[in-house]
Structure formats: structure tokens, C-alpha cells
Amino acid sequence: MDCKISEPVVGPRSEDYLPASVSTAVKVVIVGGFGVGKTTLVGSVSEIRPLTTEETMTQAGVGVDDVAGVERKTETTVAMDFGRISLSDELVLYLFGTPGQQRFWFLWNGLFEGALGAVVLIDSRRLDDSFDVIGRLEERGLPFVVAINAFPDAPSYPMSELRAAMDLPDDVPMxxxxxxxRASSRDALLTLMRYLYTLTTTTPEQPR
Structure with missing residues (x-):
């Protein structure tokens, strides 16, 4: 019996392959609370088709997930997001977006393995959600920068006030x-790379 395939088999696109000139690959994690825009950032900046693990939110999450401020959200990441961006002919970043709901935070340890740094995405309407996230990065000693995501109805605060509210050290970029x-998300990643470079070139003070 003949078998007809309704859809053609689609293979990798040419842009999915790494250029031969790439000599350095860096793993970066995109972290933040529930609904801050991690999946959106990875999708907007990735030069390959991003891998997402979004699932429809169901009644099972009622009373478990805190949806205050994101009541209209209908899908959530349950494992990770993955994308890739080339910052130059030699340097490529692999992006791993973490799930925001605390019941999936047990996955973070695996996603953090091998990462050189993180972008913490923040919703200024829900700053409290960032405290535990930043705390976990500090405990792990993973360098990070903070990116304040622009939501249309979010109030505007001076960076100094946001830094004070999150008790961020002065050297952590915001x-x-x-x-x-895409350009804005790429700039956030470039800020992280510059920060990482600064950390590697700064000579620690010797004890007297």
C-alpha cells in the first residue's frame, strides 16, 4: 500500500549551522520570575528556530502558581527555552531560558552547569519576584546583569531606586x-559579555 506524507520532511536550514569561523561558544542563562519575558527574549534574539517547552496553563496550577500581575498569561515554560546568537564571526552565545514558576526551579541547577553568566529579566511591577532569583545566582557565584523589561503598563523608576530596592551591588550592570x-535583547547580552570581560581583566586587590 502506498503511503502518502501530508507534509514534507523539513531538514535544518542553512542558518542553523555554525559558521566555520566560530572559535568560541559561551553558555548564558536567561533567568527571572514567572511571566517576565524570558521566552520572548530568547525568541526575539535567536538566529535559529528557538526550542521552547511552553505548555498551556490549566486548572491544576490554580492555587499553586502565583499569577498576580500576569493573569492573562495562558502558556508557561516547563523545562527550558533554547536559542543561539552570533555576536561576531568568532563568538557565539547559546541561550538557555529557565522556567519561572518556583515548582520548576529544581531544573535550574542543571541549566546553570557550564554557564558563564546570566541575564536576570525583571518586571518592575513585580520586583519581589526577583529577590529569590538574584539570591540563587549570588549563592552560586554566577555573574549576572539585570535587564528591566519594558511592559506597556509598568511604572517607570530611576535605576538608582530599582538598584536600591533589589539591594544590588554597584558593580552589577543594569x-x-x-x-x-531583537536589538534591545542583543544589547542586554552584550552588556553581560562586557561585564564578564571586565571580571576577567580586573586584578583583585592583594591583602596587605
Whole structure:
């Protein structure tokens, strides 16, 4: 019996392959609370088709997941997001977006393995959600930068006030970011790479 395939088998696109010039690959994690825009950022900046693990939110999550401020959200990441962006002919970043709901945070340890740094995505309407996230990064000793995602109805605060509210050290960079915009998301990643470079070139003070 003949078998007809309704859809053609689609193989990798040419842009899915790494250029031969790439000599350095860096793993970066995109972290943050529930509904801050991690999946959106990875999708907007990735040069390959991003891998997402979004599932429809169901009644099973009622009373378990805190949806205050994101009541209209209908899907959530349950494992990770994955994308890739080339910052130059030699340097490529592999992006791993973490799930935001605390019941999936047990996956974070595996996603953090091998990462050189993190972008913490923040919703200024729900700063409290960032405290545990930043705490976990500090406990692990993973360098990070903070990106304030631009939500249309979010109030605008001076960076100094946000830094004080999150008790961030002065040397941790903070930037504004629109996770929907490729250039803005790329700038946030470049900020992280510059920060990592600064950390590697700064000579620690010797004890006297």
C-alpha cells in the first residue's frame, strides 16, 4: 500500500549551522520570575528556530502558581527555552531560558552547569519576584546583569531606586530592555559579555 506524507520532511536550514569561523561558544542563562519575558527574549534574539517547552496553563496550577500581575498569561515554560546568537564571526552565545514558576526551579541547577553568566529579566511591577532569583545566582557565584523589561503598563523608576530596592551591588550592570525587540535583547547580552570581560581583566586587590 502506498503511503502518502501530508507534509514534507523539513531538514535544518542553512542558518542553523555554525559558521566555520566560530572559535568560541559561551553558555548564558536567561533567568527571572514567572511571566517576565524570558521566552520572548530568547525568541526575539535567536538566529535559529528557538526550542521552547511552553505548555498551556490549566486548572491544576490554580492555587499553586502565583499569577498576580500576569493573569492573562495562558502558556508557561516547563523545562527550558533554547536559542543561539552570533555576536561576531568568532563568538557565539547559546541561550538557555529557565522556567519561572518556583515548582520548576529544581531544573535550574542543571541549566546553570557550564554557564558563564546570566541575564536576570525583571518586571518592575513585580520586583519581589526577583529577590529569590538574584539570591540563587549570588549563592552560586554566577555573574549576572539585570535587564528591566519594558511592559506597556509598568511604572517607570530611576535605576538608582530599582538598584536600591533589589539591594544590588554597584558593580552589577543594569539596563533597560524590550524583550520583544531583537536589538534591545542583543544589547542586554552584550552588556553581560562586557561585564564578564571586565571580571576577567580586573586584578583583585592583594591583602596587605
Amino acid at each position: 539596563v533597560d530592555c524590550d524583550a520583544r525587540n
